[in-house]
Amino acid sequence: MTARRFRKLLIANRGEIACRIVRTARAMGYRTVAVFSDADADAMHTRAADEAVRIGPSPPRESYLDIARILDAAKKTGADAIHPGYGFLAENADFAEACEAAGLVFVGPPARVIRAMGDKAAAKAIAEAAGLPCVPGYRGEDQADARLTAEAAAIGFPLLVKAVAGGGGRGIRAVHAAAELPDALAAAQREAKAAFGDDRLMLERLIERPRHLEVQIFGDDHGNVVHLFERDCSTQRRRQKIIEEAPSPVLTPAHRERLTGYAVALAQAAGYRNAGTVEFIADADLTFYFLEMNTRLQVEHPVTEMVVGVDLVDWQLRVAAGEPLPLRQDEIAMRGHAIEARLCAEDPYDGFRPQAGTVIHFAPQERGGIRFDTGVETGSEVSPWYDSMVAKAIAGGRDRLEATRRLASALEDAPLLGLATNREFLVALLRGEAFDRAEIATTTLDDWAQTAAHDAASPFARPRPSPTDWALAAALSAERGGGAGEWFWSGSAFDFSLDLTCGGETKRLTYTRRRSGPLAVAVDGERIEIALIENAPPRIVFEADGVRRRAAAAWQGATLHLAVDDAAFAFAEPDHAHADDAADGARIAAPVAGLLVKVLAEPGQAVAAGDTLAIIEAMKMETRVTALASGRIAAVHATAGAQVASGALLFEIETEDAPADVR
Numbered sequence: 001m002t003a004r005r006f007r008k009l010l011i012a013n014r015g016e017i018a019c020r021i022v023r024t025a026r027a028m029g030y031r032t033v034a035v036f037s038d039a040d041a042d043a044m045h046t047r048a049a050d051e052a053v054r055i056g057p058s059p060p061r062e063s064y065l066d067i068a069r070i071l072d073a074a075k076k077t078g079a080d081a082i083h084p085g086y087g088f089l090a091e092n093a094d095f096a097e098a099c100e101a102a103g104l105v106f107v108g109p110p111a112r113v114i115r116a117m118g119d120k121a122a123a124k125a126i127a128e129a130a131g132l133p134c135v136p137g138y139r140g141e142d143q144a145d146a147r148l149t150a151e152a153a154a155i156g157f158p159l160l161v162k163a164v165a166g167g168g169g170r171g172i173r174a175v176h177a178a179a180e181l182p183d184a185l186a187a188a189q190r191e192a193k194a195a196f197g198d199d200r201l202m203l204e205r206l207i208e209r210p211r212h213l214e215v216q217i218f219g220d221d222h223g224n225v226v227h228l229f230e231r232d233c234s235t236q237r238r239r240q241k242i243i244e245e246a247p248s249p250v251l252t253p254a255h256r257e258r259l260t261g262y263a264v265a266l267a268q269a270a271g272y273r274n275a276g277t278v279e280f281i282a283d284a285d286l287t288f289y290f291l292e293m294n295t296r297l298q299v300e301h302p303v304t305e306m307v308v309g310v311d312l313v314d315w316q317l318r319v320a321a322g323e324p325l326p327l328r329q330d331e332i333a334m335r336g337h338a339i340e341a342r343l344c345a346e347d348p349y350d351g352f353r354p355q356a357g358t359v360i361h362f363a364p365q366e367r368g369g370i371r372f373d374t375g376v377e378t379g380s381e382v383s384p385w386y387d388s389m390v391a392k393a394i395a396g397g398r399d400r401l402e403a404t405r406r407l408a409s410a411l412e413d414a415p416l417l418g419l420a421t422n423r424e425f426l427v428a429l430l431r432g433e434a435f436d437r438a439e440i441a442t443t444t445l446d447d448w449a450q451t452a453a454h455d456a457a458s459p460f461a462r463p464r465p466s467p468t469d470w471a472l473a474a475a476l477s478a479e480r481g482g483g484a485g486e487w488f489w490s491g492s493a494f495d496f497s498l499d500l501t502c503g504g505e506t507k508r509l510t511y512t513r514r515r516s517g518p519l520a521v522a523v524d525g526e527r528i529e530i531a532l533i534e535n536a537p538p539r540i541v542f543e544a545d546g547v548r549r550r551a552a553a554a555w556q557g558a559t560l561h562l563a564v565d566d567a568a569f570a571f572a573e574p575d576h577a578h579a580d581d582a583a584d585g586a587r588i589a590a591p592v593a594g595l596l597v598k599v600l601a602e603p604g605q606a607v608a609a610g611d612t613l614a615i616i617e618a619m620k621m622e623t624r625v626t627a628l629a630s631g632r633i634a635a636v637h638a639t640a641g642a643q644v645a646s647g648a649l650l651f652e653i654e655t656e657d658a659p660a661d662v663r
């Protein structure tokens with residue numbers, strides 16, 4: 001076989017996978033090229049490679065899915081090989097063909113294999129011929145409603161309607177009775193047409209409470225095909241994986257031999273080259289059914305890397321260069337256990353709604369048995385244009401229990417502040433009984449979401465700040481604002497009160513300030529002593545009830561993002577949450593940290609509610625500081641040109657209806 005030498009690799013992807021591919025390519029001595037859309041101009045992957053080329057506006061169609069622009073970027077930089085990553089163009093046969101036609105090495109299987117496997121119906125025909133069991137169903141060309149309806153009746157209910165060209169869990173509908181079929185067909189057709197430009201459907205018997213099992217395979221140009229064992233990806237939400245592991249906790253060696261045998265048989269029948277994954281579902285009796293073959297590197301490939309001790313991207317690049325596979329089948333073994341969790345910018349307590357925004361703190365640490373593959377860091381923007389997955393945490397251990405424990409701890413130690421993520425949800429899942437007993441099937445989480453949302457033991461119960469969390473937030477706010485709330489002399493010390501809002505709940509917190517010693521905060525009548533040992537955001541060390549603990553905190557304007565244990569919360573003073581109502585009656589504080597560009601009020605001046613007293617510039621925006629009540633300016637603590645902290649006292653107003661006990 002002729003060698004296909006290359007020296008510069010363009011990665012036609014973004015996020016964590018682009019960063020991960022760069023890491024291996026660089027270690028192998030290849031030069032690297034990133035491509036980026038406008039939304040990703042400052043993204044981590046854009047800065048990870050040796051060179052980067054802008055390929056267009058933010059919408060994927062105009063950038064990461066635009067074949068001509070990507071080939072153009074390769075030409076411009078002299079890249080002679082392309083790695084497609086996963087998603088986007090990874091399973092696009094036209095793209096693989098266009099790369100070859102342009103004289104570029106495509107890091108993946110031949111275009112004809114991608115094309116054959118991209119059609120779920122055609123793939124099942126090849127699989128059946130190779131002796132793989134398939135879920136009984138209809139995979140015919142005749143798409144007339146009458147035919148689909150008759151075939152559905154023959155299969156029986158419940159069944160699944162699937163897009164022949166589907167992927168990423170989309171274009172799939174469960175149908176439980178004949179009456180639901182017409183709507184399900186119409187909806188699946190619409191979704192398939194919109195997502196894949198192909199509205200052909202197939203029908204399959206629904207396997208109840210199945211496990212998702214898949215086999216990593218690899219082929220080269222020298223006639224070798226090997227498997228690298230299985231991954232169990234049964235922990236899914238909405239048919240998308242969120243936790244994956246190897247080995248599967250349910251397979252016996254005999255099952256494993258049968259499953260991997262099927263996968264190798266299919267790869268051989270398909271004339272497979274490079275990395276691929278053969279997906280199966282298994283029913284309760286561990287009867288296997290072939291689902292589909294993914295002709296690319298899989299999101300969850302790191303768990304295989306950890307248990308087998310190989311670098312699959314290194315293998316991909318070697319095979320793409322025409323080299324033989326580095327190991328023979330009898331040299332490939334699994335050791336220990338590995339589990340991956342997908343960290344997504346989404347709100348599990350609100351239907352997994354994706355979240356966009358700025359990452360104000362994220363600095364995961366790798367350590368023994370822990371790997372993080374991440375596409376974001378402190379300062380990154382999570383844009384609404386792409387997938388919500390921002391990072392993956394992978395833990396290995398001698399056994400499943402150790403890997404699980406390590407993964408939960410690693411996630412707990414890696415707070416992402418600034419936007420909601422599924423981190424707490426993942427930790428709760430990993431520490432829950434169902435995961436421990438390996439009882440989670442692909443439909444389990446969706447079932448729980450329906451029924452157990454109000455059960456406090458369910459991972460779907462939204463975490464609430466504990467009284468100590470409220471007290472800590474009050475202490476940090478007090479420290480920063482220097483007593484921005486109301487304060488009063490209580491005889492022996494100054495008592496302050498502060499309103500804080502978190503997750504729609506507002507609490508009035510009162511605390512006593514002494515010259516030294518801990519702050520005593522009253523939360524719902526409970527007295528909590530909080531001492532701030534270290535207050536250097538993001539690093540916080542505090543002592544409560546005789547225990548010293550760590551937390552992570554970051555201020556974003558007047559909002560305090562605080563992570564304690566596995567949970568993260570955003571606290572704000574209700575009056576300070578919005579720029580326009582930054583005043584608290586008589587005492588007006590800075591609503592955001594920034595530069596005081598104008599001070600408009602003088603001592604003695606009469607002001608009316610709503611009058612602008614000062615202007616602060618922050619985050620490239622001007623924020624007005626306004627009077628909330630009418631009265632006379634009693635004191636001005638603001639100087640134009642000064643930098644102010646959020647919550648800093650700027651003005652005091654002698655209000656017309658000032659309560660007698662103020663001062």
Ligand code: ADP
Pocket residue numbers: 086087088166167168169195196240241294297298299300387
């Ligand atoms: P894996 O088994 O590796 O998780 P998925 O099928 O979930 O593979 O897809 C991998 C990634 O590609 C995910 O981020 C998914 O959202 C995305 N993806 C898969 N298919 C498509 C598609 N047809 N269009 C857009 N994104 C897709």
Ligand code: ADP
Pocket residue numbers: 135160166167168169170172204205206207208210212236239279281291292442
């Ligand atoms: P995609 O290309 O979108 O990944 P798959 O065919 O791989 O589509 O199916 C995605 C998921 O849907 C599987 O992991 C499994 O959870 C579920 N699924 C697919 N087919 C069936 C079936 N016949 N019965 C039950 N669940 C299924």
Ligand code: MG
Pocket residue numbers: 168169279292
């Ligand atoms: Mg799949």
